[in-house]
Amino acid sequence: EDQVTQSPEALRLQEGESSSLNCSYTVSGLRGLFWYRQDPGKGPEFLFTLYSAGEEKEKERLKATLTKKESFLHITAPKPEDSATYLCFLTDSWGKLQFGAGTQVVVTP
Amino acid sequence: GAVVSQHPSRVICKSGTSVKIECRSLDFQATTMFWYRQFPKQSLMLMATSNEGSKATYEQGVEKDKFLINHASLTLSTLTVTSAHPEDSSFYICSALRGYHDTGELFFGEGSRLTVL
Numbered sequence: 001e002d003q004v005t006q007s008p009e010a011l012r013l014q015e016g017e018s019s020s021l022n023c024s025y026t027v028s029g030l031r032g033l034f035w036y037r038q039d040p041g042k043g044p045e046f047l048f049t050l051y052s053a054g055e056e057k058e059k060e061r062l063k064a065t066l067t068k069k070e071s072f073l074h075i076t077a078p079k080p081e082d083s084a085t086y087l088c089f090l091t092d093s094w095g096k097l098q099f100g101a102g103t104q105v106v107v108t109p
Numbered sequence: 110g111a112v113v114s115q116h117p118s119r120v121i122c123k124s125g126t127s128v129k130i131e132c133r134s135l136d137f138q139a140t141t142m143f144w145y146r147q148f149p150k151q152s153l154m155l156m157a158t159s160n161e162g163s164k165a166t167y168e169q170g171v172e173k174d175k176f177l178i179n180h181a182s183l184t185l186s187t188l189t190v191t192s193a194h195p196e197d198s199s200f201y202i203c204s205a206l207r208g209y210h211d212t213g214e215l216f217f218g219e220g221s222r223l224t225v226l
Contacts, residue, residue: 034215043115043202043217044153087152097143101152 003027006088006100013107016077021086021103024070029093033071035064037084038102044087047073078107112136113205115218122193123226130188130221132203138183139205144176147200147220159186193225 007022023033032051036044048057050066057064061082063074073086088100112135122128132142140161145153157178158166165178175197177189186205190197202220 036217041200041220041222043113043204043219046214046216049214089153097155099152099155104150 004089004098004100006086006103008103009101010104011106013075013078013105015079015107015109018074018076018078020075021073021088021105022070023073023088023100025090025098026069027090027092027098031091031093033066033088033090035062035071035073036087036089038087039084047086075105078105080107080109083107113203113216113218115203115221117221118219119222119224121224121226124194125192127189127191128193128223130190130201130203130223132186132188132205132218134184134205134207134216137205137207139186139207140183141206142180142186143204143206143215144178144186144188145202145204147202153202156188190223193223195225198223198225 004025013019032049034049035047037047038044048064050064053066053068055066061076065072075082083106085102085104087102090098114133114135116131120128142159144156146156147153155168156171156176159178159180161180161183167173175191177191180186200220200222202218204215204217207214
């Protein structure tokens with residue numbers, strides 16, 4: 001059965017304390033893996049798309065990496081404004097969207 | 110960047126009435142749009158895939174007659190919650206696909222919070 005699992009469910013960080021979020025998947029053929037951030041009461045905001053194992057993308061304090069089994073979202077020296085729920089989802093070989101449950105990140109000053 | 114506009118952002122209605130939510134892609138044509146429902150502190154739940162000019166594809170467990178989806182143009186999809194009841198209260202989000210499933214990007218609307226009294 002295709003699955004997308006995000007861990008941890010919640011993460012509390014001190015400002016400046018780097019960490020990583022995990023998105024592991026088992027799907028029949030990965031077309032694209034997406035990372036989004038979502039603030040409460042708002043729609044998800046696009047961060048990255050990764051298409052193949054070994055691919056990496058960076059944006060400010062965020063870096064996303066992809067292997068054949070999982071993707072990591074690294075947050076380097078986070079700031080309070082990085083507090084959000086980070087969502088991982090992907091499209092499989094059938095073009096079907098598969099969602100992770102999200103990781104809620106809270107960064108305290 | 111691409112923008113997807115959703116309207117209204119908040120709506121309160123009486124039980125038994127119908128509510129329409131619009132999703133527009135403002136600067137690109139979207140042959141495919143998606144509708145989601147989100148419960149508090151939970152991830153998105155895909156309700157249906159909307160393809161321009163054809164019937165929407167609903168996910169298992171989603172009532173077609175309850176949640177009517179119309180994708181009449183390449184920039185507009187609508188979700189109508191018919192005969193709404195308090196259990197339909199939720200945060201509804203749409204997204205529009207720019208490009209193809211394997212190389213495209215998904216852009217999300219800001220969401221519509223429906224409260225049914």
